[in-house]
Amino acid sequence: MFRSKIKEAIICLEAGRVTLAYPFAPAFIPKGFRGLPSVDINRCVGCGGCASVCPSSLVEIVDEPDRTTITRYFERCIYCGRCADVCPEMAIEMTERFETATNDIRDLHVVHHIYMATCSRCGRCFSSQTPLDPPDYRSFKGTRLNRLGVEST
């Protein structure tokens, strides 16, 4: 009995003190950690792909006349990373931020306004394009495209 007690004590003492200095020293974060998602608002086209795949439906999209307001309630986020997978513009990426503790729930709400060009006829939004952007050939269909000498994709 005493031998096993001593063995137990040796196991305990061999390890030494392993406590990490965490709150006073930065934590180790592995590569590819799925932390708080960050949204690059300048890339977002307001397609709503993230809203449709999100398991906790935390993305709320409201279309207003000249803009789309996207509100994300990150207190519900389960950090699955689905939104980052499906985003067609790679606007969402999982950051390494996990220190999301807060005393105010509103700290976790992210509101984005995307200003969109609106169709003058129906009044609905579409993503605006500046003259510097390359033309989107996909929207050109049929004979007109062929006349321009561009292969349809």
Add this chain to the structure above:
Amino acid sequence: MESVEEAAGIRAPRRARYIRTILLELERIHSHLLWLGIAGHIIGFDTVLMQSWRMREPVMWAAEKITGNRKTYGQNLIGGVRRDIEKELIPELFPMLDTLEQQWKKVLDAIAGDTTLKARLEGVGILPADKARDLCVVGPTVRGSDIPIDSRVDHPYAAYDELVPRVITFTGCDNWARVLVRMHETFESIRLIREGLKNLPDGPILTQVEETPPPGREGMIVVEAPRGEAIHYVITGSDYRPYRWRVRAPTYQQLQALPSMIQHATVADVPITLGSMDPCFSCTERLEVIDVKTHKVKVYSNEEILNISRRKYGRG
């Protein structure tokens, strides 16, 4: 996930199945280490809690490195896995497993001769083999009663047809036997991970799912979770959504065995006996009593249970 695959008639690529197996075994290791700690905590042996959770922590870090999160791996997709185990990660995993195995051997060696620990665990919560068979108990609980049931071997899923685990049984039928089953299973899991990492086949990790499965297809899979076998049953529906998804967690069956296990036990023995089957009360939340004679089913609410037990003990 595999039940959906079965329903859709998809089979994940070999590499993906290996990665799943490795993760399942990592999960088993961490769960068994966790369980030993909790069992120690229940009988007041906090040092066991601290030390076994200390050994568990590198396993969690490894899982975090592989999948990006400590617990909700989010790794399985229909048709494969989401993330590959990267090449530079594999050499990091072997030393982790080695130290874990070494330390775990020492722990097993140390507690094997511990008389006070045995006084609390040996001969307590006895579940004889025939009774266990009658009550359909699963997992380490039944393997502690000398019945070799392990769905990894019986119904191989993932890559268990290639990485065959050894089924560990002990004849004690008591809490001590269940401790030993879990401790030895940890070694087995370490061995499986090592083999899996060594023989990790090349190839894709995801088969492209071309079409959605038609509605009304069924799929069922039996998975040996650390607690016992969990059964997932899916009926596919339209619109990418399942029509019905039923999970039977192992705790359902385990709890049936509890009354016979705690018969004639003192209050002090009840928590550890309950703990020895590693219950998950999030999986079971109501009491259903079936009257055998009249075949009536009655679901008791919480208040009713409280009233019955109060009447029985002359309180309230």
Add this chain to the structure above:
Amino acid sequence: MAHMFVKIAVAVILVVGFSPFLEGVMRKFKAVIHSRKGPPVYQPYIDIIKLLGKEDLRVSDSILLRLAPMVCFSSVLVASLFVSFGFSPALSGAGDLVAFLYFITLSSVAVAIGGLATASPYGGLGASRELMTLFAAEPILALTLIVAGIKAQSMQMTDLPLSAFSISMAIAAIGLFLIIQVQIAKLPFDIVEAEQEIMEGPFIEYSGPGLALFKWSFYMKEFLFATLFWRIFINWPDFRAFPMPGLLANILNIAANCVQAVVLLILIELIDATNPRLRIDQSLRFCGVVFFTVMCGLIFAFIGS
């Protein structure tokens, strides 16, 4: 008379003030065994002050519920006046170790009564366990003290320490050491307040000041028993034997006593950290074995060895 008041004051301040520090040291040592950093040694002081300032929720109007913590605390405090901390006991004129025994028992009874007064099933279970432990452990404590008393022909604590080694005293010392574990509810025997089984038993419904008093009296008990062990069986070093002023000798004695108490309690904490909690029947069996061992010691004492 004034002399006595000084002694009482010193004893009270020592016991009340120093015992949480001992607990802090024990927690720190436990943390070392758990391979972690652990709380600072002054943590128990903070805990107690915090608990004293908290709201006192009462589950019933029972006067017992309110009185139990006070009785427990004050009985331990009075018991401490019959123990020498390196100087002769403050109330040595009023009673001897038998009085100490009575007051220590009273504190355990107060815990049990407090547990019963809460009217919670866990409290009742804890109280019955406390009483069972009391019946098993108290005779052993009494026997060890009686063995020491027979050897010294007196039950006054100042007369007790003997320098000569004898078999009966050695057995009694082992018996007392083993029973301290039971008395101060350290781990193989903390069946009374088993946190995981019966949710801290008798203390389940206490909050704020009541809980603080219970906790504090347990810390004080730890210190008292450690002191008792060193002062009765191994009364070394006694600085009063050295040529130095009496006051300095007394202060050195107190300091030595405190250090010794720390050493003993660390040993007890080591046993605490490497053992699971026993069942009540197992712990009673253990007490039985110790009881018979100490009985042998008593027989040895009668035949004079």
Add this chain to the structure above:
Amino acid sequence: MMKKLFSKMLPKSLWVYHANVGACNGCDIEVIDVLTPYYDAERFGIKLVGSPRHADVLLVCGPVTMQVLPYFKRLCEAVPDPKLVFAIGSCACGGGIWFDTYSVIGGVDKVIPVDFYIPGCPPRPEAILHGVAVALGLAPKKIAPIDASDGFDTLHYSE
């Protein structure tokens, strides 16, 4: 003066009662993980207690289900003042993926006021420690609400 002393001592000795109101066990495991050697919350005086009457802090994990609601309310009354309520995990903070299901009321803040939110699924032990450190005033809060617009708004208004 005594009141001041008490309020000063409270953050240095937080006794925690851990309530599971419908969580999946993930957060519960991480809460206990915080007490184990690598993270060791006891160095801040944090201790897990077995009775809500001893507690200063109520750690709540999981979305509040219909079934536990009455017991949860009773539990909150059993904790003596002054008390703090921590919501651990995404489920407790905002309901998680269950926020609109039929058997779930939602986040803990729909039942009782919550003092600190620690989201995560489950939060890393470091995240829980950080939450505790923020509550104790040892570390700064590292998150703030974002209300941003894309670069086109300036373009839009300059027209």
